[in-house]
Amino acid sequence: MTPAPDAEAAVQSEYDGATRKGTREAYERFIRRHPDHPLAQKAREVLAAGTLK
Structure with missing residues (x-):
């Protein structure tokens, strides 16, 4: 069984995407x-x- 994704990591990834x-x-x-x-x-x-642009 695959472990559940880390919710905090997902939010951080979204923030990083906004930053990029x-x-x-x-x-x-x-x-x-x-x-x-x-x-x-x-x-x-x-x-x-x-x-910002």
């Missing part, structure tokens, strides 16, 4: 999908910096 893409839309999508996750706060900080 580097667009406002990618970070906004991450926040919508995981609004209460600590990485959502990091994503909000990136958006607030106003340096």
Whole structure:
């Protein structure tokens, strides 16, 4: 039997994808999908910096 995937690793992977893409839309999508996750706060900080494409 295959072990269940690590939920935290999956969220981290999604955040890493948003970081690689580097667009406002990618970070906004991450926040919508995981609004209460600590990485959502990091994503909000990136958006607030106003340096995205």
